[in-house]
Amino acid sequence: MNFEAFLQNLSNGISLGSLYALIAIGYTMVYGILRLINFAHGDLVMLGSYVAFYGVAMFMLPWWLAFPLAILVTAGVGIVIERSAYKPLRDFPRINLFTAAVAVSFLLENLGIVIFGGRPKAFERPAFMDQMLNLGGVSIVSYTPIIIITALVLFGLLLLVIYRTKAGMAMRALSKDIEATGLMGVNTDKIIMFAFMLGSALAAAGGILWAIKFPQINPLMGVMPGLKAFIAAVLGGIGNVGGAMIGGFLLGIVEIMIVAFFPELSGYRDAFAYAILILLLLFRPTGIMGEVQAEKV
Amino acid sequence: MRLSRNTILTLIALLVIAGLLALAQAFMNPYLLRILNLCAVYSIFAVTFNLIFGYTGQFSLGHAGFAAVGAYVAALLTLSPSQKISNFFLKPIVPLLANVELPFLPALIIGGIVASLVGSLIAWPALRLRGDYLAIATLGFSEIIRILLVNMQPITNGALGLKGIPAYTNLLWSWGALAVCLFVTKRLVDSSYGRAMRAVRDDEVAAEALGVNLFKHKMMAFAVSAFFVGVAGGLMANLISTIDPKVFIFTLTYQIVGITVMGGMGSLTGSVIAASLYTIFLELLRPIESQFTIGSLTVPGIPGMRMVIFSILLLVVILFYRKGLMGTREFSWDWVVNLIRRLKSGKKTGSSGEVKS
Amino acid sequence: MTPLLKMVNVTKRFGGLTAVNNFSTELQAGELCALIGPNGSGKTTIFNLITGIYVPSEGHIYLGGDDISGKRPDVITGMGIARTFQNIRLFKGLNVLENVIVGKHLRLQSNVASAVMRLPGYDREEKEMRQTGMELLESLGLARFAYDEPTSLPYGQQRKLEIARALATNPRLLLLDEPAAGMSPSDAEELMTFIQHVLKTFELTIFLIEHQMRVVMGICPRIIVIDHGEWIAEGNPEQIQNNDRVIEAYLGASDHA
Numbered sequence: 001m002n003f004e005a006f007l008q009n010l011s012n013g014i015s016l017g018s019l020y021a022l023i024a025i026g027y028t029m030v031y032g033i034l035r036l037i038n039f040a041h042g043d044l045v046m047l048g049s050y051v052a053f054y055g056v057a058m059f060m061l062p063w064w065l066a067f068p069l070a071i072l073v074t075a076g077v078g079i080v081i082e083r084s085a086y087k088p089l090r091d092f093p094r095i096n097l098f099t100a101a102v103a104v105s106f107l108l109e110n111l112g113i114v115i116f117g118g119r120p121k122a123f124e125r126p127a128f129m130d131q132m133l134n135l136g137g138v139s140i141v142s143y144t145p146i147i148i149i150t151a152l153v154l155f156g157l158l159l160l161v162i163y164r165t166k167a168g169m170a171m172r173a174l175s176k177d178i179e180a181t182g183l184m185g186v187n188t189d190k191i192i193m194f195a196f197m198l199g200s201a202l203a204a205a206g207g208i209l210w211a212i213k214f215p216q217i218n219p220l221m222g223v224m225p226g227l228k229a230f231i232a233a234v235l236g237g238i239g240n241v242g243g244a245m246i247g248g249f250l251l252g253i254v255e256i257m258i259v260a261f262f263p264e265l266s267g268y269r270d271a272f273a274y275a276i277l278i279l280l281l282l283f284r285p286t287g288i289m290g291e292v293q294a295e296k297v
Numbered sequence: 298m299r300l301s302r303n304t305i306l307t308l309i310a311l312l313v314i315a316g317l318l319a320l321a322q323a324f325m326n327p328y329l330l331r332i333l334n335l336c337a338v339y340s341i342f343a344v345t346f347n348l349i350f351g352y353t354g355q356f357s358l359g360h361a362g363f364a365a366v367g368a369y370v371a372a373l374l375t376l377s378p379s380q381k382i383s384n385f386f387l388k389p390i391v392p393l394l395a396n397v398e399l400p401f402l403p404a405l406i407i408g409g410i411v412a413s414l415v416g417s418l419i420a421w422p423a424l425r426l427r428g429d430y431l432a433i434a435t436l437g438f439s440e441i442i443r444i445l446l447v448n449m450q451p452i453t454n455g456a457l458g459l460k461g462i463p464a465y466t467n468l469l470w471s472w473g474a475l476a477v478c479l480f481v482t483k484r485l486v487d488s489s490y491g492r493a494m495r496a497v498r499d500d501e502v503a504a505e506a507l508g509v510n511l512f513k514h515k516m517m518a519f520a521v522s523a524f525f526v527g528v529a530g531g532l533m534a535n536l537i538s539t540i541d542p543k544v545f546i547f548t549l550t551y552q553i554v555g556i557t558v559m560g561g562m563g564s565l566t567g568s569v570i571a572a573s574l575y576t577i578f579l580e581l582l583r584p585i586e587s588q589f590t591i592g593s594l595t596v597p598g599i600p601g602m603r604m605v606i607f608s609i610l611l612l613v614v615i616l617f618y619r620k621g622l623m624g625t626r627e628f629s630w631d632w633v634v635n636l637i638r639r640l641k642s643g644k645k646t647g648s649s650g651e652v653k654s
Numbered sequence: 655m656t657p658l659l660k661m662v663n664v665t666k667r668f669g670g671l672t673a674v675n676n677f678s679t680e681l682q683a684g685e686l687c688a689l690i691g692p693n694g695s696g697k698t699t700i701f702n703l704i705t706g707i708y709v710p711s712e713g714h715i716y717l718g719g720d721d722i723s724g725k726r727p728d729v730i731t732g733m734g735i736a737r738t739f740q741n742i743r744l745f746k747g748l749n750v751l752e753n754v755i756v757g758k759h760l761r762l763q764s765n766v767a768s769a770v771m772r773l774p775g776y777d778r779e780e781k782e783m784r785q786t787g788m789e790l791l792e793s794l795g796l797a798r799f800a801y802d803e804p805t806s807l808p809y810g811q812q813r814k815l816e817i818a819r820a821l822a823t824n825p826r827l828l829l830l831d832e833p834a835a836g837m838s839p840s841d842a843e844e845l846m847t848f849i850q851h852v853l854k855t856f857e858l859t860i861f862l863i864e865h866q867m868r869v870v871m872g873i874c875p876r877i878i879v880i881d882h883g884e885w886i887a888e889g890n891p892e893q894i895q896n897n898d899r900v901i902e903a904y905l906g907a908s909d910h911a
Contacts (some may be wrong), residue, residue, distance in 0.1 A: 095554075102554060110605045216350070483770075500745060506739075
């Protein structure tokens with residue numbers, strides 16, 4: 001592989017990784033607070049891209065209006081899901097909460113089939129995202145840097161929210177000890193809602209960018225990115241936002257690079273994520289950035 | 298030998314059910330038969346998930362993978378050599394399997410054993426993990442199995458899947474397998490080994506301090522569970538006749554979890570009831586998804602609507618039945634006898650109550 | 655005579671933190687010995703080392719001459735050490751009798767196949783386990799709760815049940831981790847009488863951690879005191895009460911036991 005191809009693959013891997021990372025953040029925030037594997041999260045990726053699609057294709061909105069709108073709508077749906085399906089179950093056995101997430105996931109996917117139709121749709125990227133760029137002798141399509149830059153900007157905003165605002169601080173406190181934080185006068189309900197809102201918004205952003213990168217959308221498109229992003233969250237240490245970002249980038253780059261270096265393994269591409277995950281879990285059971293939590297006897 | 302009342306009742310019930318199934322097999326149309334067969338297959342899935350999670354507390358999400366192993370083994374062992382040739386037109390099948398053709402029973406059992414071996418092999422490293430981490434790792438292994446099925450073309454025919462698998466599965470096979478599975482599972486969880494498993498579920502540290510070998514008992518649950526999941530996979534392959542790796546995507550495991558939770562963690566009766574309700578319910582709603590006409594009006598089908606309704610129902614059930622439909626209760630003859638007694642006396646008190654009000 | 659329990663220069667480190675430092679002791683068969691020390695002084699860690707939950711970073715632990723350091727907890731239980739926990743850890747999904755006979759499972763001879771088939775050999779063993787379990791409950795005054803859920807028992811009875819469950823494994827050495835925790839002084843006193851009763855009836859050795867000094871002084875002929883994971887004193891109640899290092903450890907520590 002020559003140097004140019006290597007750089008192309010690397011940028012490809014980074015852009016895929018930034019998508020995984022965007023989606024992984026929602027998983028990790030919710031898990032950190034509620035210890036819930038919110039498997040419905042991946043389907044919000046699908047929802048985000050569909051709302052953006054209809055905004056442009058049906059309501060003729062310009063992309064700079066349709067995309068933020070899709071993010072808002074998805075964030076709202078995230079809140080509705082939390083309020084209606086998860087909140088009533090918060091004191092239930094954890095398997096009930098998990099099952100609720102499964103049910104919501106099935107619901108979103110099949111509502112997608114009912115409302116949007118099962119056939120894939122072609123997502124049209126804005127023209128300026130579709131140009132060939134020549135960056136120092138390496139030619140790449142313009143959407144690749146756009147995805148990476150957008151994701152980085154969103155990460156920056158998120159970190160600002162988490163570390164510089166009251167709500168963000170409360171969120172971090174909540175993931176340390178939900179009961180104690182509640183006793184300190186923090187409205188845990190509101191903060192949980194806020195976390196779902198943030199996570200869903202990022203998932204929608206991830207969904208739109210995903211559709212820009214892979215411009216064919218269908219109601220089940222969120223399943224695989226969702227699972228991969230979840231794995232990225234676990235790789236980074238679930239519950240840890242920084243870890244989710246690292247895990248996402250790592251997974252994206254490794255997936256692309258292994259196939260680039262060993263084309264004969266391309267059929268096993270989806271298996272890498274699982275293999276890495278299992279190996280990591282066996283040697284460092286709490287992920288890269290996760291804290292080791294020993295049970296107190 | 299003296300038999301207790303309950304044993305006699307059980308034997309009678311088994312005979313009656315076997316008779317009814319034989320009648321159904323003889324007279325029902327293939328569509329209804331397929332539904333009843335699927336009820337048994339899904340019941341086995343749910344019962345085995347209950348064994349591993351409801352009784353042993355191990356959150357394993359490997360069911361789809363174990364079922365895939367059983368299904369492919371049984372399918373490859375029952376497909377006739379000529380069918381294999383027509384299936385494997387892209388890449389020929391490995392010579393070892395080309396001419397094998399076994400009767401159904403050994404094929405099913407071998408499928409179960411291979412699934413059990415694969416399950417144990419997965420459990421061996423994965424059991425070092427606990428809780429959600431075990432769930433993720435087993436889910437990962439299950440997906441790896443599926444990806445291997447896509448890629449091991451000379452053995453599995455890859456993404457094309459296998460077609461023309463002989464439709465050996467009938468009600469006696471499927472419900473017979475369910476009966477064996479229920480018998481073994483119930484006897485196991487009620488035994489000293491099962492008691493140890495339940496202790497592991499409730500508190501691993503305390504169980505280990507009482508001398509329970511954690512690894513051994515978890516492994517036992519995995520191996521037994523995976524065996525029957527494999528058998529159920531084989532029954533499924535020889536029922537639907539066409540399988541491909543997509544059938545065994547991880548969402549199948551989610552369905553099984555949903556069914557089991559609906560029935561009640563720790564109730565085998567609940568697992569069977571919920572699995573049967575799920576299968577029948579989805580079939581009853583099938584017309585919604587295909588176009589139908591009322592008089593001169595043609596109503597277009599709404600694809601996806603069945604699962605929409607099912608998901609909402611699942612949400613409602615877990616919200617209002619915290620412990621599922623059955624909780625940890627089981628069907629028992631004592632319960633039936635008590636119910637009949639209560640109904641009898643209930644009629645009396647009920648009528649007297651009406652007089653009072 | 656070989657001591658029943660012998661700990662030789664045992665050290666346990668967690669990362670940079672040394673929880674137990676170069677700790678040695680011996681327990682003779684038939685003894686009732688207490689382990690006391692201020693909060694966080696490493697008492698429970700020592701129990702976790704003896705029962706195999708932790709592996710010593712250095713040093714060795716012997717049970718009747720056999721080296722048990724590094725062995726799995728269930729293996730150590732099989733060799734004759736049983737324990738209770740600071741926070742009650744009963745099996746909530748099992749009834750009281752079942753809680754007890756889980757402790758007999760490790761002596762089961764029949765394999766899983768004969769258990770599923772309910773072969774005569776297994777049936778006999780199961781019957782025997784239930785019978786001896788029931789006898790155990792009777793001898794400890796818990797028989798009337800046999801088929802209740804453990805969580806429905808009064809707090810003090812739950813503590814006793816945990817001891818009963820540990821006894822079911824036929825231990826030579828019984829470790830009690832703060833058995834009187836959360837009890838009123840009068841309940842605690844009753845429990846101590848109960849422990850003395852257990853000691854005599856079951857002919858074993860008891861090593862107990864207790865926070866309430868007064869309780870310990872009343873029944874334990876020998877007391878070992880640790881602080882910051884180190885042995886600081888050992889002796890009979892009177893000696894301990896007058897030991898300068900002990901007084902310093904307790905008064906110097908921020909909490910007063």
